Amino acid sequence: MNRLLSVRALALLCVALVSCATPSSSRPSAEAAPASGWQLEWARGAVFYEVFVRSFADSNGDGVGDFNGLTSKLDYLKGLGVEALWLMPMFESPSYHGYDVVDYEKVDSEYGTQEDFDRLVREAHQRGIRIVIDFVLNHTSAQHPWFVESASSPQSPKRDWYVWRQDNPGWKQPWGDGPVWHEKNGAYYYGIFWSGMPDLNYRNPEVRAEVKRLASLWLARGVDGFRLDAARHMVERGPGEEQNDTPETHDFWKEFSAHVRSVRPDALLVGEVWSDSKDILPYYGSTEKVRGGDELPMLFYFPVAEAILDSLQYGDAARLHARIEEFSTAFPSGALTAPFLANHDQVRVATRLEGQEGRIRVAPAVLLTLPGTPFLYYGEELGMPNGPVEGRDRDPAKRLPLPWDGTEKAGFTTGKPWAPFVAGWQQRNVAAQLADPGSLLQRYRKLIQLRHDSPALRVGTLKPLPRSDAAPAVVAYLREAPGERVLVVHNLGASPATVSQVLPGAPLDPLFVDPQVQAGAEASTSNSWQFVVPAYSSGVWRLR
Ligand SMILES: [Ca+2]
Ligand SMILES: [Ca+2]
Known part of the structure; x- marks a missing residue:
């Protein structure tokens, strides 16, 4: 092996390893x-x-x-x-x-x-x-110095960092009944969560x-x-x-x-x-x-x-x-x-x-x-x-x-x-x-x-497989990335279930299969498979 080449290969490998191991070192500059x-x-x-x-x-x-x-x-x-x-x-x-x-x-x-x-x-x-x-x-805390300053006077330079008005329009929280306008020093400020968390005013370019x-x-x-x-x-x-x-x-x-x-x-x-x-x-x-x-x-x-x-x-x-x-x-x-x-x-x-x-x-x-x-x-x-x-x-x-x-x-x-x-x-x-x-x-x-x-599980596409009325607690899907196709089956119910799926590849290599989960080819066709899935069980297989 050419020595120069091997040194270069080693250097590249090091770069790859370092960039995997330390996020900070792989950080590209803003210019690049x-x-x-x-x-x-x-x-x-x-x-x-x-x-x-x-x-x-x-x-x-x-x-x-x-x-x-x-x-x-x-x-x-x-x-x-x-x-x-x-x-x-x-x-x-x-x-x-x-x-x-x-x-x-x-x-x-x-x-x-x-x-x-x-x-x-x-x-x-x-x-x-x-x-x-x-x-x-x-929002900030009502104890944030910005809010303390803002609340101190209508003329405060921080007044407009929060949302103030003279009257209380009586709005309620969008998810419930709590008030969102709170009284302070004769005026009302907006705080969607509660009076201790005043909302900042994002209409203000300074904020x-x-x-x-x-x-x-x-x-x-x-x-x-x-x-x-x-x-x-x-x-x-x-x-x-x-x-x-x-x-x-x-x-x-x-x-x-x-x-x-x-x-x-x-x-x-x-x-x-x-x-x-x-x-x-x-x-x-x-x-x-x-x-x-x-x-x-x-x-x-x-x-x-x-x-x-x-x-x-x-x-x-x-x-x-x-x-x-x-x-x-x-x-x-x-x-x-x-x-x-x-x-x-x-x-x-x-x-x-x-x-x-x-x-x-x-x-x-x-x-x-x-x-x-x-x-x-x-x-x-x-x-x-x-x-x-x-x-x-x-x-x-x-x-x-x-x-x-x-x-x-x-x-x-x-x-x-x-x-x-x-x-x-x-x-x-x-x-x-x-x-x-x-x-x-x-x-x-x-x-x-x-x-x-598994690249398919990590970044692959998702394709739901058909559901069966006879097994309402079972869900099945495919994950696919270049070179890898993975089948996932879960039983989310308390009873065992048996389901059939027509798959785009076979046979199946088990990746993560709970006890007593079984997969078997159905005799009739080569790509129709039957799965026996006990209560609360999962199976993950790679399709060949
Ligand atoms: Ca401590
Ligand atoms: Ca807000």
């Missing part, structure tokens, strides 16, 4: 990037993991999870197969959850220092894990300039993108539905998106538009003008989360089948979609599925064999339920400390944990499940590994 278009192929099909830092791991014994604790657990996340983290808010805030920011430039001192955060980002990047942070732009500056600042500090809270509520026009999805809201996101793309075209924006697909899809904007969309390049797919869990709850896969048809046709070409099972605002999967082990084992098999960029919520991989605080469905019950082992403080802290552990943590914890080959955690690890190893 084309004038338009995202560079987000890294996110296509990748597995994300949502972390509540306060509840993940405590490094200093104060009972509050922190950056150093999270850094110490990165190898666990790497072992799980996670490729990126979404950190729930990590800025200074008066609340435990952080969705009401008082300083967008300063990390929450309960979580650590800026240096601790920088080290988290560095250590994550060294493991090929990217960091996306929660960017809560719709838009400031949040773009803040985005640049955090991208320069090494974060890989932003999860955009309450994305459909940025600019409001009037009562009721006129507080959702206004043209001005879309205009703002187009402007913000163009800014982020100009700074780092490989930075991810993922929007929370908590609604049905007809409201979600317009947030991609135009994929003709900008590759990946000229508005938000990724959106959470709330309807598919509902469909998976509803189908399991009712033992009927009709809703999921309908969403799979939508998934395969409705999204603009090249757009990134983020399916998930539940997030920090929703009842945890294990609780929603009434603690039924079979259902809890099928849910991730569905999520992780669908296209898109799946997001897991911390603890979901253990089957962690909602916790014993303030009622099952209240928010804190969805956000309790992660149990790492069965010792007295669950390996979460050496001090007094900021909140109680969930029921059953002595048995259902990371250490116990890592030691048990049949655990839910090991199932997540296998499914994620399968996704990493």
Whole structure:
């Protein structure tokens, strides 16, 4: 072998390895990037993991999870197969959850220092894990200095940073009965969530300039993108539905998106538009003008989360089948979609599925064999339920400390944990499940590994297969990428089922097949196959 050539080949291999392992080193400069278009192929099909830092791991014994604790657990996340983290808010805030920011430039001192955060980002990047942070732009805390200044006088230079009027028009929240205009010093300000979270005024160019500056600042500090809270509520026009999805809201996101793309075209924006697909899809904007969309390049797919869990709850896969048809046709070409099972605002999967082990084992098999960029919520991989605080469905019950082992403080802290552990943590914890080959955690690890190893599962197309009235709980689909075709079959019901499918290839190589799931050729024709699928079981095969 020519020595020069082999050195060159080795160098190329090193480049390839480095660019896989460290996101920061593969980052192209803004100059090298084309004038338009995202560079987000890294996110296509990748597995994300949502972390509540306060509840993940405590490094200093104060009972509050922190950056150093999270850094110490990165190898666990790497072992799980996670490729990126979404950190729930990590800025200074008066609340435990952080969705009401008082300083967008300063990390929450309960979580650590800026240096601790920088080290988290560095250590994550060294493991090929990217960091996306929660960017809560719709509103600030009422204690933010901007709002304190704005409220101080109608003549304040910050008056127009928030939305004020002299009278109360009596609008209600678009999803309920709560008031959205709140009295302060003889005038009314707009706050869609509650009086403690005044909405910023995105009609004001100064506000838009400031949040773009803040985005640049955090991208320069090494974060890989932003999860955009309450994305459909940025600019409001009037009562009721006129507080959702206004043209001005879309205009703002187009402007913000163009800014982020100009700074780092490989930075991810993922929007929370908590609604049905007809409201979600317009947030991609135009994929003709900008590759990946000229508005938000990724959106959470709330309807598919509902469909998976509803189908399991009712033992009927009709809703999921309908969403799979939508998934395969409705999204603009090249757009990134983020399916998930539940997030920090929703009842945890294990609780929603009434603690039924079979259902809890099928849910991730569905999520992780669908296209898109799946997001897991911390603890979901253990089957962690909602916790014993303030009622099952209240928010804190969805956000309790992660149990790492069965010792007295669950390996979460050496001090007094900021909140109680969930029921059953002595048995259902990371250490116990890592030691048990049949655990839910090991199932997540296998499914994620399968996704990493299969281009069809990771980035392939989706084609729903016909449903059978005789087996209403069964859903089947094909995933196809160049050179690979994968068949997926799930039974979301409590009874065993037998289904037939005519397949475009055979025979079948098993990739992930639950016990007692059987596939066999039907005698009559060469490409008609019969599947026997026990209750709450899944099978994944590669077609030859
Ligand atoms: Ca701590
Ligand atoms: Ca708003």
